[in-house]
Amino acid sequence: MASVLHLSLLFSQIQSPQNPSYNASDPSFITFNSSRTERFQRRSRSCNLKNGVICKSSFSDIPLLESKDELIGSLKLKLLSSVSGLNRGLAASEDDLRQAEAAAKELEYAGGAVDLSTIDGLDKLQGRWKLVYSSAFSSRTLGGSRPGPPTGRLLPINLGQVFQRIDILSRDFDNIVELELGAPWPLPPVELTASLAHKFVLIGTNRIKITFEKTTVKATGNLSQLPPLDIPRLPDAFRPPSNTGTGEFDVTYLDSDTRITRGDREELRVFVIA
Incomplete structure (x- = not known):
């Protein structure tokens, strides 16, 4: 009881406008200074914060600190809300890009460092992930920050x-893209699924390197009876220097249903488990 009372009194002292270290306009005021932070953390241990228990003041039922799980949940909701309605980034404005970047950084900071070198960390990569946002799509090309066909009215x-379909056992890393190609009237549009097959390796603790192998195009919809078409990787001698067939990105946040990556061309991507 004494430790909880001390925590309550300390928190009320922090909130006091007479406290010279208090500055409501500074978003980092809650940290005040390192020495007080250390005392605050020592007192917080008696409240079992490591186990996710919320500390409460002995004078009220208002939580002084929220658990990490609650914080992560609210930040994930904030990030997904900031990118919703942006058509995976194709409709993002400069302001949308800034808001998504800020929300992603908050979640990355709260989640801490990602370690894929452990079995538990790598297991979380397994599965089929749906892209909900890419900052590079704001360039209005399907290649993102790389060369690709433009979107809009120039091409149908x-x-x-x-x-993204990831298999941690076979080290397969496939990008799967659904496309609709316009056709002259009165023909219906052609629906296709393009699967870009890669292999991946882990570099360090959270960086992934992928190497392109081939593209498989499969017609869907009215033409789904057609067999798939494999387009192999071009030999190195015939590929332009800018197309190395490899790419690297960092996994900066990862849990059972949400993943954030940052690519080698400063591309921010947000995925949810499909």
């Missing part, structure tokens, strides 16, 4: 859903 190409 509509981008559907984009997925």
Whole structure:
């Protein structure tokens, strides 16, 4: 009881406008200074914060600190809300890009460092992930920050859903893109699924390197009876220098249903488990 009372009194002292270290306009005021932070953390241990228990003042039922799980949940909701309605980033404005970047950084900071070198960490990569946002799509090309066909009225190409299918045992890393190609009237549009097969390796604790192998195109919809078409990787001698067939990105946040990556061309991507 004494430790909880001391925590309550300390917190009320922090909130006091007479406290010279208090500055309501500074978003970092809650940290006040290192020495007080250390005392605050020592007192917090008696409240079992490591086990996710919320400390409460002995004078009220208002939580002084929220658990990490609650904080992560609210930050995930904030990030997904900031990117919703942006058509995976194709409709993002400069202000939208800044808001998504800020929300992603908050979640990355709260989640801490990602370690894929452990079995538990790597297991979380397994599965089929749906892309909900890419900052590079704001360039209005399907290649993102890399060369690719433009979107809009220049070409009759509509981008559907984009997925990543990751198998940690076989080290397969496939990008799956749904496309709709316009056709001359009165023909219906052609629906396709393009699967870009890669292999991946882990570099360090959270960086992944992927190497392109081939593209498989499969017609869907009215033409789904057609067999798939494999387009192999071009030999190195025939590929342009800018197309190395490899790419690297960092996994900066990862849990059972949400993943954030940052690519080698400063591309921010947000995925949810499909």
